[in-house]
Amino acid sequence: MSDSTANSALLTASASRFASDSVATRIAYRVGGISFGVTAAKNMRLCLEPGILEFETQDSVCDAEIDADWAVNLRFPSHKPLFESRGLWSAFHEGDGTAFYFRTDFLGDAPYKYAWFNHNFTRGRVHLLKRYFDAEIPVYPLEYPLDELLMIHRVSRGEGAEVHACGVLMPDGVGRLFVGHSGAGKSTTSRLWLAREGVCVLSDDRIVLRMEDGKPRMYGTPWHGDAGLAAQASGPVDRIYLLEHSPVNRITSLDPARAAAELFARTFVPHHSATSLRHTLEFLETLTAKVPVSRFEFLPTDSAIEEILRAN
DSSP, rough: OHHHHHHHHHHHHHHSSHHHHHHHHBEEETTEEHHHHHOOOOOOOOOGGGGGGGGOOOOSOOSSSEEEEEEOOOOOOOOOOEETTTTTEEEEEEEEEEEEEEGGGGGGEEEEEEEEEEEEEHHHHHHHEEGOOOOTTTTTTTTTHHHHHHHHHTTTTTEEEEEEEEEETTTSSSEEEEOOOOOSSSHHHHHHHHHHHTOEESSEEEEEEETTTTTTEEEEOSOOOOOOOOOEEEEEEEEEEEEEEEEEEEEEEEHHHHHHHHTTEEHHHHHHHHOHOOOOHHHHHHHHHSSSSEEEOOOSSHHHHHHHHHOO
């Protein structure tokens, strides 16, 4: 494929995603109580993707600050990567931080985007290969999956964890977290709860967990699942359930050690980082010592909701 053909395709995608009346040289958003700001070079125009707009913030200084600019040429490092993700992105140790390189078969073997962050993911930079973009069309430099990668790496440095889960806030303020692998029924569960008056579903697929004044709290994220549910809201975590499809509804309590292991298997963790692994395990151990965890084998009907309500 020629550069001009690839360039045209990317421009079409960009133009369809962004509203031309909402561009800037700086964008910022907040997810999980952590703010992320991107400042562009003077010849680059920025815009948040539609799915991130609900999480927009006007903070002039954010918890993580990223500079964005164009690159004339990008090449993969010669040394072995820390981690490779099915060819879409690779992570490398670079200087005192971590670098991510992004490629797609659509554009050939060379990376089209490069991102670098310091060791605690408070500062970073993103470079986009200029020949694939038009400077007059606004871009979102942290386009998925980079924005979620940044979130996962940042929160796992001792600030919490991101889990495969849907989060539900009841009208009385009680928060229930339903955790599960892909296909376990998170989106189905979200839809069932959403039909209940006064219930808020924070997300049907990704939830950020953190401690606030020693108490577990869950946050909605923009990275939703099949149900398309994502809310810029948060609430307490009072009960945790591990979802499993079943012909009957059954709740089985788990001891804290087993619960922590099960949650870890459903948590987004940078496995290439020993620091992140240690902090995540410590966080989950603290979480399961504070919050009851049960396995929930459920039938995907309203009877599952009634079972949860009866149990509490």
